[in-house]
Amino acid sequence: MANQAEATFEKQPMWSGGRSPFNVSYGKLMMWIFLLSDAFTFSSLLVQYGAQRFSNIETAVTTQWPDPASIFNHFPFMHGLHLPLLFVSVMTFILIVSSVTMVLAVEAGHRNSKKEVQKYMIYTILGGIAFLSCQAWEWATFIHEGARLDSNFFGITEQGYKHLESVSFGDHFEWQDGDRTWGPVPFAALFFIVTGFHGFHVFSGVVINVVVYIMTVRGVFERRGHYEMIEKAGLYWHFVDLVWVFVFTFFYLI
Amino acid sequence: MEFYTKPGDYDPINYVPHQASHGTKELWKTFWLLLGITILDFIIYFVMPASGLRNVIFIFFGIVKAYYIVGAFMHLKHEKINLALIILVPTVFIVGLVMGLLYEGNAISLMK
Structure with missing residues (x-):
């Protein structure tokens, strides 16, 4: 019966008012528009990163932009080992898993299954907290190694590159004197700004998810008759994952 | 779940289309x-x-x-194609901005 009514409604002219031309609710459309504007915010940061990086290609005067993956080569509980890219990949894995539990919560919401929504929301929140913890550890390690917002001690010298090339995955590695010099400042600064801004988004995503979880437990959506709020929170959460895909590509891989 | 068959019944704030599980x-x-x-x-x-x-x-x-x-x-x-387009098309222009600024950044590095 509902489908028949929906079909009648669909036949009305799209742009003459009295219906939703995109066939989505007001809240969901606004979430999409917000995400579009947020995409521009992150793009401007990434564009700046690209421009800064390309303006610091090695010349007689400027030092080379460091290879990021070989700088983020630490892993918790494996002190002093050269494990480039491993920890970031684990962080990416955590975010992908929490994305899939979020989308499972949305799917459970479509079936009006309150219990399953609760279960998957808890998993998603835990994933978000795990990611934030990883990021805190990574920042602490990076700062401990000498990275600052206003200076960058990761200008790797020729000796440093030889040293990096001589160690293979899993070997013991520590910076020697003369391996590093002052490098392009935007390297560390933009790392902190962009991953910090992304981490702030993850943090607000966790807060939104906790709020939505509490609303689910209290039966707000059950009374409302639909779980669309989970979908809106989910859109935001997936967007955070989407941004991380690009941060991972441009700040760690390349 | 309610659906409105007459335009006057449409409530733009509370309208939520039915979503089936896929x-x-x-x-x-x-x-x-x-x-x-x-x-x-x-x-x-x-x-x-x-x-x-x-x-x-x-x-x-x-x-x-x-x-x-x-x-x-x-x-x-x-989702409907027109919703997908208003979201995706603007982001295509970012690619152009990236290309342009990478080129300019490279030029700056040569003049440093």
């Missing part, structure tokens, strides 16, 4: 795909020496991942 098969498929590409990223980083081609592969993989996150997880593949 099952979890597509979602798990997307999950394994994203995981596979991330592992592939990791392998390629160690197998291939740093080069422009490797960067192109990484960026291509990033775009593939973005397509699956936006399409399957954010459900944009199943």
Whole structure:
């Protein structure tokens, strides 16, 4: 019966008012528009990163932009080992898993299954907290190694590159004197700004998810008759994952 | 769930179209795909020496991942095409901005 009514409604002219031309609710459309504007915010940061990086290609005067993956080569509980890219990949894995539990919560919401929504929301929140913890550890390690917002001690010298090339995955590695010099400042600064801004988004995503979880437990959506709020929170959460895909590509891989 | 058959019945603030569950098969498929590409990223980083081609592969993989996150997880593949377009078309211009500023950045580095 509902489908028949929906079909009648669909036949009305799209742009003459009295219906939703995109066939989505007001809240969901606004979430999409917000995400579009947020995409521009992150793009401007990434564009700046690209421009800064390309303006610091090695010349007689400027030092080379460091290879990021070989700088983020630490892993918790494996002190002093050269494990480039491993920890970031684990962080990416955590975010992908929490994305899939979020989308499972949305799917459970479509079936009006309150219990399953609760279960998957808890998993998603835990994933978000795990990611934030990883990021805190990574920042602490990076700062401990000498990275600052206003200076960058990761200008790797020729000796440093030889040293990096001589160690293979899993070997013991520590910076020697003369391996590093002052490098392009935007390297560390933009790392902190962009991953910090992304981490702030993850943090607000966790807060939104906790709020939505509490609303689910209290039966707000059950009374409302639909779980669309989970979908809106989910859109935001997936967007955070989407941004991380690009941060991972441009700040760690390349 | 209510649907309005007359335009006057439409309540723009509270209107929520009915969403049916499409099952979890597509979602798990997307999950394994994203995981596979991330592992592939990791392998390629160690197998291939740093080069422009490797960067192109990484960026291509990033775009593939973005397509699956936006399409399957954010459900944009199943939304109306005009909604998908107003969201996706503006982001295409970012690519042009990136190209332009990379070129300019390179020029600055040559003049430093």
